Amino acid sequence: MKTIPPGWWLTLLLTMCFTLATLFVPRAAWWNAVPRVADWNGRSQSDNVFKLLLGEGRRLFGNEMFTMADVYFHSGYYPSIFDQQETEHDVAMPAHGQTEDANSTGDDFLGPPRDWIAALDRRFVPNQHTHLDSGGASGHLKKAGVQEILPWLKLASEMNPQMIETYTVGAYWLQTGLHNPAEAQAFLFEGLHNNPGNSELLFDLGRLYYESYQDVNRARNVWLAALRCWEAQSADVKAGPQARFVCDEITMNLAHLEENERNWPQAIQYLQKVKQVSPNPDAIQKQIDEARKAMAAQTSTPAAPPH
Amino acid sequence: MNTIWALAGIVIKELYRRKDFYVLFVLTAVITIAAGSVRFFHDPNIVRYVKDLCLLLIWVSALLITIATAARQIPAERENRTIFPLLAKPVTRGQVILGKFFGCWLASGVALVVFYVFFAVTTGSREQYWPVADYLQAFLLQWIMLGVVTAMTLLGSIIFAAPSSTVTILFIVVAGILFLGRHLNTIAMHNPEPLRSVIYTIYFIIPHLELFDVRERLVNDWGLVNWLDCGLAALYAAAYAGLFLLLTWLAFRRKSLN
Numbered sequence: 001m002k003t004i005p006p007g008w009w010l011t012l013l014l015t016m017c018f019t020l021a022t023l024f025v026p027r028a029a030w031w032n033a034v035p036r037v038a039d040w041n042g043r044s045q046s047d048n049v050f051k052l053l054l055g056e057g058r059r060l061f062g063n064e065m066f067t068m069a070d071v072y073f074h075s076g077y078y079p080s081i082f083d084q085q086e087t088e089h090d091v092a093m094p095a096h097g098q099t100e101d102a103n104s105t106g107d108d109f110l111g112p113p114r115d116w117i118a119a120l121d122r123r124f125v126p127n128q129h130t131h132l133d134s135g136g137a138s139g140h141l142k143k144a145g146v147q148e149i150l151p152w153l154k155l156a157s158e159m160n161p162q163m164i165e166t167y168t169v170g171a172y173w174l175q176t177g178l179h180n181p182a183e184a185q186a187f188l189f190e191g192l193h194n195n196p197g198n199s200e201l202l203f204d205l206g207r208l209y210y211e212s213y214q215d216v217n218r219a220r221n222v223w224l225a226a227l228r229c230w231e232a233q234s235a236d237v238k239a240g241p242q243a244r245f246v247c248d249e250i251t252m253n254l255a256h257l258e259e260n261e262r263n264w265p266q267a268i269q270y271l272q273k274v275k276q277v278s279p280n281p282d283a284i285q286k287q288i289d290e291a292r293k294a295m296a297a298q299t300s301t302p303a304a305p306p307h
Numbered sequence: 308m309n310t311i312w313a314l315a316g317i318v319i320k321e322l323y324r325r326k327d328f329y330v331l332f333v334l335t336a337v338i339t340i341a342a343g344s345v346r347f348f349h350d351p352n353i354v355r356y357v358k359d360l361c362l363l364l365i366w367v368s369a370l371l372i373t374i375a376t377a378a379r380q381i382p383a384e385r386e387n388r389t390i391f392p393l394l395a396k397p398v399t400r401g402q403v404i405l406g407k408f409f410g411c412w413l414a415s416g417v418a419l420v421v422f423y424v425f426f427a428v429t430t431g432s433r434e435q436y437w438p439v440a441d442y443l444q445a446f447l448l449q450w451i452m453l454g455v456v457t458a459m460t461l462l463g464s465i466i467f468a469a470p471s472s473t474v475t476i477l478f479i480v481v482a483g484i485l486f487l488g489r490h491l492n493t494i495a496m497h498n499p500e501p502l503r504s505v506i507y508t509i510y511f512i513i514p515h516l517e518l519f520d521v522r523e524r525l526v527n528d529w530g531l532v533n534w535l536d537c538g539l540a541a542l543y544a545a546a547y548a549g550l551f552l553l554l555t556w557l558a559f560r561r562k563s564l565n
Contacts, residue, residue: 072355075527082490114492117515120543121489123536124448126523138528148355151347174348183348 050158062160069152069169075137076126079109090131092165095172133177146177157190167191168204181212199233202226203250210257220257226250244277251277255287264295310398314406315413318380322414327375331368332421338364339429354434355526361429362522365422366449370481373415373453377460378473380407381559390564404461404556408548411457416450444532445525451544452519456481458551459514465558481516488517514547 050058070089071078113119130137132146153170156163167187174184185208191201203226210219227250230243237243255270268291275284322328339361347353381403384390393403423446431437456477463473487494488510495506518540521532 072527075529076523080490082493114496115511117510117518118489118492120536120539121515121518124518124521124524124532124540126527126529136527137524138530145352147348147350147353150350151345151353151356154347178350180348180350183350187348 058158059160059162062156062163062166065152065156065159066163066166066169069149069156072149072152073132073146074126075130075132077129078126083109092169094133094176095165095169133173146173149173157187157194161191161194164191164195164198164200167201171204171208175208175212181208184208184212197229197232199226199230199250200246202229203246203253206250207253210253216257216261220254223250223254223257227254247277248274255291259291259294262298264291264298267291268295310396310402311406311409314398314403315410318376318407318410319414319417321410322372322376322418328372328418328421331371332418332425335361335364335368335422336425339425343429343433352434354430357433358426358430358526359522361426362445362525365419365426366520366522368422369415369419369449369453370456370478372418373411373456374460374474374477374481376414377407377411377457378464378477379470380411381461381464382470382473385564394564400559401556404552404559408457408461408552411461412450412454415453415457419446419450419453438528440531441525444534444537445521448519448521448532448537448540451541452516454548455514455516455544455551458548458555462551462555462558465555465562484513484516485520488513488515514544518543 050061054061066089070092073090110122113122126137128137132148150170150173153166153173157166157170160166167190171184171188171191174180174187185205188201188205188208192198192205195201202222206219206222206226209215209222227247230238230247230250233243238247251270251273255267255274258264258267258270268288271284271288271291275281275288278284339357342360343357381390384393384403390403394400398406423442427437427439427442459480460473460477463477464470467473467476491506491510491513495503495510498506524530524532
């Protein structure tokens, strides 16, 4: 029997491959919807790669990823599960307008070494409390940037899209530490896409418009939307300390915005709202009195004659 | 000494004839490059997660190569019956142990050099920063640690019945030491007597391989560890490697070869 030359076999196989491809590709259209790793930046919650692989179980990893961001923020100097645990993530504190507390990793959470092995071990691991935004372990701001925490925040948002803190902290560092308001805005939009009408995210978006873009009108509109969303919550939710803090932030920023715009009646109205939720109403009352004085001074001053 | 180096040379040749190293290296390279190709927030300067991942893969690969290579040396010689002509050269059993040890240790060192060169090129080209001394120190410390692991594995290969069980047990033991070793004293303090004393005894008996893990420092640019401390750690490792080799020799000396 005459043997078929290898070239013919190759041609036959290529033809078969092409035929099968034309047959299967339209049927496998779902493949186009599968997210590529390189597309993580632009994808929404509904179609992320982790949801495909882990289902709803991925939410369990969200907190771990957020903690990893904090570990990177401390350049690896971080308590393990066997040490005294952190009560707050330092990486999130500036985003919440807080400064470092006394129980932070600034304390030597390891304590004095118990034996010579532990003493030697400390020479081989990160052994000093530092923050990336102040140069990290090397102390060089250019060499160690806060951008190193971003992959973990992005992964945390992919794992648990309903974890609001991820978006607010990520947007804060993108806006202030990396001077990249466009990416901060995109990240907050992603958060709002996954959590429609969230007042915290809307507040941060308004702050971004106000501080980075100096767009007063847009900031006002977004903050007003945030206030409406806050009001729409149930009474139980609104009574919570976190919700009261968010309301305090929104109304206080609206009040400052109106003060800067010399819209004193609105400013006073917002300050009165702040007084209802603030833990320090006396200080707010002082601000209201000052605003009233400023309003009175403004109305008593005659308008300058036109030249 | 020539006999020992001749035996070591055979082990090194075995490394590049087998596929283990190539498979693990390609896997490490592919995963690292894939992770490095991801752009988070369109920022090209983010690099630490790539370094972290690459070093983790290097550690896992190096441990797999070392344990798998060392675990099959003596059992393979016995199974193929090549141990008899080898011992008839004449080569003493102690020389066989030392030759196998140095061969496995050097072979793991050669593999580690390739891995670290890849690591340096990948991360250096991304962050445009080349801390060569830091890389060299991390490499040396890891290689010293692999010496202890090699000696432990050779002892295991004499004690346990098959290379597969040696590999499994050694991998669990080494991973356990790396994960828990430095925390055993803390765990001991949270337990009542006599458990506390038992855990503390284990803490002092085990070789603290985690001392040689400077990945956190390397990833986060902590700079060099004091070379004097590295020297102390090297002495510590040498003592343990010597102890394990001695135990291997004692066990192998009485071992029937049939």
